[in-house]
Amino acid sequence: MTTERTLILLKPDAVERALRGEILRRIEAKGYTIVALAQRTATAEELAAHYAEHEGKPFYAPLVEYMAASPLVAVVAEGERVIEGFRSLAGTTDPTTAAPGTIRGDLGRQWDAPVLQNLVHGSDSPESAAREIAIWFPELG
Ligand code: DAT
Ligand code: MG
Numbered sequence: 001m002t003t004e005r006t007l008i009l010l011k012p013d014a015v016e017r018a019l020r021g022e023i024l025r026r027i028e029a030k031g032y033t034i035v036a037l038a039q040r041t042a043t044a045e046e047l048a049a050h051y052a053e054h055e056g057k058p059f060y061a062p063l064v065e066y067m068a069a070s071p072l073v074a075v076v077a078e079g080e081r082v083i084e085g086f087r088s089l090a091g092t093t094d095p096t097t098a099a100p101g102t103i104r105g106d107l108g109r110q111w112d113a114p115v116l117q118n119l120v121h122g123s124d125s126p127e128s129a130a131r132e133i134a135i136w137f138p139e140l141g
Contacts, residue, residue, distance in 0.1 A: 005035065006083045007132035009121035010073035012066060013111075015039070020073055023103055023120060026089055032079035036137050039073045049135045050121075062115035074136040083129055086122040093118060 008027070010020055027034065042050075047064045054060050077086060091098030095108020095118045104118045111117050123129035133140055 002081055003078060004080075004082055004126060004129065005076055005078045005133060006086050006123045006129045007121075007136060008075040008077055008086060008123075009067075009136075010075065011117070011119055011121060012070040012072050013117045014119040015071055015073060017107075019107055019119065022107065024075075026103060027075070027077055027086070030079075030085065030089060032077040032082050032085070034075055035078050036076040036140060037073060038137070039071050041071050042068050044068065046135055050132060059115045062113065066113070066115050066117060076133055076137055076140060083123055083126060087124065090118075090120050090122050095119070 010023055014020060014023060024034065044064070047067050048055075051060065051063060051067075054063065079085065089103055091102025091104035091108075093104075094116055095104040096110045098105035098108060098118075100106060103120055108118050123132050
């Protein structure tokens with residue numbers, strides 16, 4: 001058994017487009033357990049920590065601006081290989097080319113924006129998951 005936890009964000013575009021239920025439904029339908037969930041507007045500190053690996057990239061400033069513009073929903077999900085499994089449910093980064101059947105592929109839109117708005121974030125490794133859970137849910141860290 002390799003039950004683990006991952007950090008998922010339903011990004012501001014998901015909240016604005018009223019897709020929270022649809023996305024949470026897919027997570028639960030896959031058999032993962034939602035162990036924590038909070039809606040709030042991200043702080044600059046949370047986003048700087050969360051996206052530290054992208055600092056200096058051309059899309060960094062628009063990324064942080066988009067993520068802070070309106071509320072997001074932070075989620076901790078648990079299950080067998082959920083880190084890899086949620087990345088698979090989410091689809092690849094660019095919503096235009098993400099596979100049909102995935103969250104980004106089915107629901108993601110191409111916006112005329114300097115950053116890709118792709119509805120969800122999911123941790124990409126056990127190390128990222130531990131680091132990101134501690135940022136958004138310090139009480140679980
Ligand atoms: P992912 O969210 O699939 O893990 P990432 O960690 O490489 O992708 O990038 C974080 C976010 O930054 C991504 O969800 C959308 C945005 N982004 C990534 N690459 C981009 C690019 N080339 N142009 C615009 N936005 C980008
Ligand atoms: Mg990433």
